[in-house]
Amino acid sequence: xxxxxxxxxxxxxxxxxxAAPLIFPFVVHDRFVLNIAVFVALYTIVAAGLVxxxxxxxxxxxxxxxxxxxxAYVSAxxxxxxxxxxxxxxxxxxxxxxxxxxxxxxxxxxLRGLSLAMATFAFGVIANVVFxxxxxxxxxxxxxxxxxxxxxxxxxxxxGAFYWLAAxxxxxxxxxxxxxxxxxxxxxxxxxxxxxxxxxxGGIDAAAYKSAVFTYSAGVAGLAGALYAxxxxxxxxxxxxxxxxxxxxxxxxxxxxxSLWGAPLGALxxxxxxxxxxxxxGSYAMLLYGLLLTVVFMYLPGGVVxxxxxxxxxxxxxxxxxxx
Amino acid sequence: xxxxxxxxxxxxxxxxxxxxxxxxxxxxxVFNATGVVNFAQGEFVMLAGLLAxxxxxxxxxxxxxxxxxxxxxxxxxxxxxxxxxxPIERRAGHFTMIMVTLGVAIMLQVIAQLLFGxxxxxxxxxxxxxxxxxxxxxxxxxxxxxxxxAAVLMAGLYLFFSRTRAGQAMLATAENRxxxxxxxxxxxxxxxxxxxLGCGLGALAGVLVTPxxxxxxxxxxxxxxxxxAAAALGGFGSPVGAVIGGLALGLLEAFSAGFVSSGYQDLIxxxxxxxxxxxxxxxxxxTRTLG
Numbered sequence: 328x329x330x331x332x333x334x335x336x337x338x339x340x341x342x343x344x345x346a347a348p349l350i351f352p353f354v355v356h357d358r359f360v361l362n363i364a365v366f367v368a369l370y371t372i373v374a375a376g377l378v379x380x381x382x383x384x385x386x387x388x389x390x391x392x393x394x395x396x397x398x399a400y401v402s403a404x405x406x407x408x409x410x411x412x413x414x415x416x417x418x419x420x421x422x423x424x425x426x427x428x429x430x431x432x433x434x435x436x437x438l439r440g441l442s443l444a445m446a447t448f449a450f451g452v453i454a455n456v457v458f459x460x461x462x463x464x465x466x467x468x469x470x471x472x473x474x475x476x477x478x479x480x481x482x483x484x485x486x487g488a489f490y491w492l493a494a495x496x497x498x499x500x501x502x503x504x505x506x507x508x509x510x511x512x513x514x515x516x517x518x519x520x521x522x523x524x525x526x527x528x529g530g531i532d533a534a535a536y537k538s539a540v541f542t543y544s545a546g547v548a549g550l551a552g553a554l555y556a557x558x559x560x561x562x563x564x565x566x567x568x569x570x571x572x573x574x575x576x577x578x579x580x581x582x583x584x585x586s587l588w589g590a591p592l593g594a595l596x597x598x599x600x601x602x603x604x605x606x607x608x609g610s611y612a613m614l615l616y617g618l619l620l621t622v623v624f625m626y627l628p629g630g631v632v633x634x635x636x637x638x639x640x641x642x643x644x645x646x647x648x649x650x651x
Numbered sequence: 652x653x654x655x656x657x658x659x660x661x662x663x664x665x666x667x668x669x670x671x672x673x674x675x676x677x678x679x680x681v682f683n684a685t686g687v688v689n690f691a692q693g694e695f696v697m698l699a700g701l702l703a704x705x706x707x708x709x710x711x712x713x714x715x716x717x718x719x720x721x722x723x724x725x726x727x728x729x730x731x732x733x734x735x736x737x738p739i740e741r742r743a744g745h746f747t748m749i750m751v752t753l754g755v756a757i758m759l760q761v762i763a764q765l766l767f768g769x770x771x772x773x774x775x776x777x778x779x780x781x782x783x784x785x786x787x788x789x790x791x792x793x794x795x796x797x798x799x800x801a802a803v804l805m806a807g808l809y810l811f812f813s814r815t816r817a818g819q820a821m822l823a824t825a826e827n828r829x830x831x832x833x834x835x836x837x838x839x840x841x842x843x844x845x846x847x848l849g850c851g852l853g854a855l856a857g858v859l860v861t862p863x864x865x866x867x868x869x870x871x872x873x874x875x876x877x878x879x880a881a882a883a884l885g886g887f888g889s890p891v892g893a894v895i896g897g898l899a900l901g902l903l904e905a906f907s908a909g910f911v912s913s914g915y916q917d918l919i920x921x922x923x924x925x926x927x928x929x930x931x932x933x934x935x936x937x938t939r940t941l942g
Binding site: 385387434435437438440441442444445446448449450452453456457459460569573576580610611613614616617618619620621622623624625 | 688735738739743745746747749750751753754755756757758759760761762764765872876879880883912914915917918921922924925928929932
């Protein structure tokens with residue numbers, strides 16, 4: 328009986344999680360809320376890649392804002408300066424970030440642990456220096472006038488409209504990540520995350536899988552960056568700074584890296600918290616992030632999802648004890 | 652290229668490099684004694700600089716403000732050690748350590764922003780704004796203070812580690828914690844002292860450098876990365892490596908700023924970091940590699 332109820336609860340959660348994003352734009356017309364919803368979708372796309380990288384393969388990256396930026400600039404420049412459709416720019420941006428992910432990831436993933444962390448940090452700073460110094464990216468002044476995606480007469484130029492572009496892409500990215508996680512690739516990633524030596528002994532080409540998951544996570548980060556550029560119609564280098572890379576890690580750390588559910592949860596958190604703490608002053612959100620990173624990793628290394636799971640289990644045990 | 656220009660770049664490279672060397676030494680001491688790579692290291696550089704500026708604004712004499720700033724930072728470091736380092740040292744993996752110390756770094760940055768504002772603030776030079784001409788190059792008096800201060804700190808650390816019981820206990824703990832505990836060294840206390848010493852070195856670097864480059868709340872992470880790059884360049888875990896790596900990094904930056912573009916100097920330093928991690932993980936002096 329107890330087991331059956333647990334399954335029902337999970338089904339209900341999945342149902343609610345799927346239905347809520349579909350229904351709420353019809354109920355809510357507040358630009359403020361819809362804008363947050365767009366960012367939840369964009370961050371979910373990034374997190375859907377990072378959870379596989381961090382949680383499954385246990386490889387770190389503190390430089391993913393670099394790929395986010397590559398996607399944004401490539402897409403923006405192709406659509407703006409070559410006067411082609413944003414629908415060509417966005418896949419091109421994602422493709423460029425994917426390529427960059429492979430070129431950076433393949434050699435850098437030979438490093439492990441702290442060396443890998445530092446090398447990816449360095450990549451993040453290098454990418455930002457390039458964004459700032461190049462003339463084509465507009466340097467520190469940024470890149471204005473990025474075209475809005477449109478289908479015939481319909482322009483995705485408001486938060487409400489852009490939501491219908493970003494949310495399905497986020498959902499699709501989650502489905503792809505889910506399929507990766509559940510396939511032999513996901514099992515191989517888990518195995519090498521637990522012990523690279525053991526995985527290699529078991530015949531898993533660790534280098535290939537590591538660079539594949541890094542490349543995938545870079546590509547989806549670039550996809551999110553491209554969408555971001557066409558949503559805001561303006562980008563500048565400080566949207567792709569090392570702080571943004573750190574926020575991406577905060578996001579999946581809070582949401583949880585052990586399960587892909589952590590991706591939308593972390594995205595929700597990262598999109599909502601600063602908006603509501605803004606009244607207090609912008610820096611309080613950062614203070615909260617710092618506190619959460621410290622506390623989560625000292626006491627809840629599995630993130631919010633795992634902590635909630637453990638709490639639910641404990642409550643279930645209590646309930647059973649009292650009902651007997 | 653004029654030889655005079657090269658001399659100028661070399662002088663400024665060694666000046667900046669000796670700051671990196673002191674930060675890298677702090678990194679190394681904390682890492683050796685606790686096994687923790689301290690992502691908050693650079694924040695102590697920033698914090699000491701801003702604290703000293705704040706104390707000077709309260710009409711406290713410069714020397715007292717400098718000493719006070721370092722002492723306050725040491726106190727903050729002791730508290731951080733008790734709250735965040737002690738619970739995780741030895742048992743946590745690299746990832747947890749990075750995340751926890753990164754969280755501390757973010758909090759310190761925000762607290763500095765809330766307390767001291769977002770403006771870059773400079774400390775007055777220790778003994779006036781004069782400069783000395785050396786052949787074709789000039790060096791400011793403050794740069795001489797930095798060079799002299801760094802040299803005194805390095806000599807002091809050498810004596811501390813080679814001549815004092817506390818220093819020997821720290822070395823023994825770094826070498827083998829269990830064995831050090833067995834011969835009666837209180838390794839928990841060593842961990843605290845090493846953390847405070849390492850962060851205090853960052854603070855001293857901050858006080859020395861703030862008259863030359865104004866302090867701003869965002870600068871901590873840059874010093875952390877440069878300090879780590881210096882330590883890795885020289886050979887991680889080796890104090891001699893930290894000094895060599897710091898000077899090498901400073902020179903590399905100064906010459907690439909001079910001959911390429913100052914906008915790209917961070918890029919060149921960090922490309923050097925990636926290259927050394929990949930192709931010579933033991934660094935210049937060739938130590939053990941990072942896991």
